[in-house]
Amino acid sequence: LPELNAVLRQYNVIADRGTEDSKMFQxxxxxxxxxxxxxxxxxxxxxxxxxxxxxxxxxxENRYKLNEELRKRYKQQLKKDIDLILLRHPTKVEFEQALSGKGIQVVFRKNEEGRIYGITFADNKSKSVFNGSALGKAYSAKALTDGFTTAVKSESKIASPFMNNFTNRTGFQKFSDKGTYSASQILEDLLKTETQDIPTGLMQNKRKKKKKRIIH
Incomplete structure (x- = not known):
């Protein structure tokens, strides 16, 4: 779910199971x-x-199983992109900005005390998402944050170049505080468009088992 939310947060949406002791979660x-x-x-x-x-x-959960295979081809390239940026000994902000320039969105997950406990990379070019731990121990939240330069520099707003491409392709407009779109409308847009990028063979195999729309 954190990997899915790394993508959804770019559109101001989140998937939520509730707390572990809630009826919804159970x-x-x-x-x-x-x-x-x-x-x-x-x-x-x-x-x-x-x-x-x-x-x-x-x-x-069914999508996760399919995507586990589909995303493997993009794993090494993502690691290379991250490694090249780390060679510059960046601050946390510089790290986020540099990856954003490559179309990769970084999401740091924090607990209630504000401590970082997880990290997720959403590669908008390949449409693949990885938790840091899935890339290797060196890419975990702790390993990366421990290595960031501590020099204080002004934080600038991080833009996602992918958003313009996505908007042009689907006609989807990013949610604003004016409430132009609902969570339902945004999810429908994502579900309708993402099936375009799944290989034909995989689509046919999935349809034989059960007809359903799928997303990345």
Whole structure:
């Protein structure tokens, strides 16, 4: 789920299972929420089962199995991109900006105390997503943050070059605080477009088992 949310957060959306002691979590439920510009949840949550394509937890788990194979071809290139940037001994902000320039979005996961405990890379060019630990121990959140230069430099806003390409291709506009789009509309847009990039053979095999729309 963190890997999926690394992509969804670029569109101010998050998939949420609730707390571990909640009924929703225990029954494998899933909802989608809109986020404001500060990453805070806003609006009314939408059940996964009520969204076009039904991106429920069970649906996503099946997608994860397929994507585990599809993304392997992109793993080494992503590691090379990260390694080249680390050679410059960047600060955390410089690291994020440099990867953003390559179309790679970095999401640092923090606990309630603000401590970083996880990192996810969303490569918008190859449409693949990896948790740092999936790339190797050297790419875990702890290993990377320990190696960042501690020099204080002004943080600049990180842009995602991929957004313009995605907008031009799908007609989708990024959510604004004006609330032009709902979480449901955004998820429908993603579900409708991502099937275009799955190899024909894989699509045919999946359709034989069960007809369903799929996302990356």
């Amino acid at each position: 029954k494998n439920g899933l909802i989608y929420r809109l986020l404001d510009r500060h990453g805070k949840k806003i609006g009314t949550p939408i059940k996964a089962s009520s969204i076009y394509g039904k991106p429920t937890l069970k649906f996503l």
